[in-house]
Amino acid sequence: MAHFAKISEENEVLQVLSMEDVHTADSEGVETESIGQQYLETHNNWPAHLWIQTSYNTHLNQHILGGTPFRGNYASVGYEWDQANNIFWPAKPYASWVKNTTTASWESPIGAAPELTEEEAAANKRYYWNEANQSWDLTDPVA
Amino acid sequence: MEKKVLTEQALYYGDVSMPKGFEINSDKFKADILQAKLENNNFKFSKNWDRLNTFIKDYINLKHKISLVNKSTFGNFYKPFTLTEPSLQVDPVDLRNSPDFVLLYGVQVKDCFIKIFYDDNRRKGRSWDVELKNNMFVMFPSTNMYIIGNNDSKDLNFIQTITYEYI
Numbered sequence: 409m410a411h412f413a414k415i416s417e418e419n420e421v422l423q424v425l426s427m428e429d430v431h432t433a434d435s436e437g438v439e440t441e442s443i444g445q446q447y448l449e450t451h452n453n454w455p456a457h458l459w460i461q462t463s464y465n466t467h468l469n470q471h472i473l474g475g476t477p478f479r480g481n482y483a484s485v486g487y488e489w490d491q492a493n494n495i496f497w498p499a500k501p502y503a504s505w506v507k508n509t510t511t512a513s514w515e516s517p518i519g520a521a522p523e524l525t526e527e528e529a530a531a532n533k534r535y536y537w538n539e540a541n542q543s544w545d546l547t548d549p550v551a
Numbered sequence: 552m553e554k555k556v557l558t559e560q561a562l563y564y565g566d567v568s569m570p571k572g573f574e575i576n577s578d579k580f581k582a583d584i585l586q587a588k589l590e591n592n593n594f595k596f597s598k599n600w601d602r603l604n605t606f607i608k609d610y611i612n613l614k615h616k617i618s619l620v621n622k623s624t625f626g627n628f629y630k631p632f633t634l635t636e637p638s639l640q641v642d643p644v645d646l647r648n649s650p651d652f653v654l655l656y657g658v659q660v661k662d663c664f665i666k667i668f669y670d671d672n673r674r675k676g677r678s679w680d681v682e683l684k685n686n687m688f689v690m691f692p693s694t695n696m697y698i699i700g701n702n703d704s705k706d707l708n709f710i711q712t713i714t715y716e717y718i
Contacts (some may be wrong), residue, residue: 422610454570521555
């Protein structure tokens with residue numbers, strides 16, 4: 409199956425469709441994105457250049473079956489299509505976070521949350537991003 | 552002090568901004584409405600209708616997280632200087648099969664307004680007027696009564712209605 413994201417002219421993902429591989433392949437069976445785009449334009453009333461192929465098995469720029477990752481993340485409604493970086497981005501979680509194009513994920517300006525110690529993990533504690541203070545705060549879910 | 556909203560009566564409205572080259576053709580859409588009128592209001596699938604319907608469903612889902620499912624559709628035209636009888640798309644004795652929302656789309660309109668009636672707690676029978684323009688839609692709950700007015704002196708107003716339920 410091939411998957412295509414329908415995007416708006418503002419690069420927002422409107423919906424994701426799956427289609428038979430035969431609709432994206434030429435007469436010799438070679439899959440080409442433009443063939444799928446043309447098929448979707450004809451049958452779905454939306455311009456070919458606003459259909460972007462996406463990989464069901466790509467997440468955070470890793471292919472979960474060990475293959476080659478494709479366009480960062482599997483697209484979903486509300487995602488942003490970033491043509492310059494060739495990546496589908498989920499919604500920005502916090503205003504201060506920035507894109508990491510290597511991992512196709514959003515990162516805090518001070519990096520990832522610190523590792524939990526064994527005691528903290530045993531106590532079910534978690535780090536939460538504090539946007540006001542621009543810091544990772546340790547929160548005790550029991551408290 | 553906390554607040555919990557139990558229900559809301561929201562209007563959704565705006566232009567149907569299709570990509571260049573894929574705009575809704577109002578002349579053909581108007582012809583589809585007239586054709587349906589000649590065939591006992593049996594509105595057939597058309598490319599223009601599909602563009603409108605898909606646009607609404609995609610954007611309402613994207614912007615408001617509401618998944619819409621089609622219930623019915625019909626087109627109509629309204630004579631100059633006329634006001635329709637109050638309309639209600641919900642069937643009070645068959646709520647199970649009634650739609651949740653009514654959408655009105657201005658196919659080709661001039662000096663057209665929609666008056667939507669609503670209750671604000673004990674303040675009953677209030678109304679809100681929306682001016683419907685070409686290529687503009689307004690969507691509201693099917694439990695709201697509405698009337699359509701044509702203030703123009705010579706032209707017919709063509710409006711497509713689509714009803715939806717949400718899941």
